[in-house]
Amino acid sequence: MSGYAKPLPRITPDNQDFWEAVRRHELSLQRCAACGRFRYPPSPVCPDCLSDRFAWTPVSGRGTVTTWVVFHKPYFPSFADEIPYHVVQVELEEGPRLTANLVDVPNEKIRVGLPVEVVFDDVTPEVTLPRFRRARGEPGPGRAS
Template sequence: MAYGKPLPRVTADNRPFWDATKRHELRLQRCGACGRFRYPPAPVCPGCLSEDAEWTRVSGRGTVTTFIVMHRVYFESFAGDVPYHVVQVELEEGPRLTANLVDTPNEQITVGMPVQAVFDDVTPEITLPRFRRAG
């Protein structure tokens, strides 16, 4: 069955991120001048304004900083998932990603929960990063 939910729009700026997720790797832009990681991708570093950046593999380990459980249907493609959750994870390297947790019931999600990135091959072109409880 086809994946019926919205997919990310792949652009020249974010293509290295999505290419890495297809390989089940998490890679983020890192400033070549000051070393700061940044997400989402940007043409200049928000810290030092350098245009020098490289795509660096990160650990995928992080901590849930906040979450929400959706009880209403805002998008028809998610109707069968209600109630579902969305979490924000602060990676060990600093940036925060918004995603879902897998294999974790809504009532067991807590702020401060350690998590690890996992990958969901939703189409041949797109692999979504998600997270799983660590430890």
């Protein structure tokens, strides 16, 4: 048993390749073999052209914050100790948007357009979660300029 008490992703036939890649510390998304678009969340057909042909394709892991929320109420008891905590949406360079957390940015420093890059958090022996940190080269919030 691990001590990780928070909700874990539900692994399905559609998304298991995504989670297996994350466990290897790789971010990989479905790329449509017909129109070339990346998509997320995983789905059997392309939402743009409806093709069912695709390949799991590594992506950069770089993106920008497009929106975020800060939770002040513990909707999950396992998050009660972290109130207030944030959830961000990151738009990857390849287009798709992921919902995640930032590991190194205080709530009050989160902003739209913040450049970030993926990091991998092995929360249990079986499950790794993708999170994001400030992209290298981005000045830190507390750093003197």
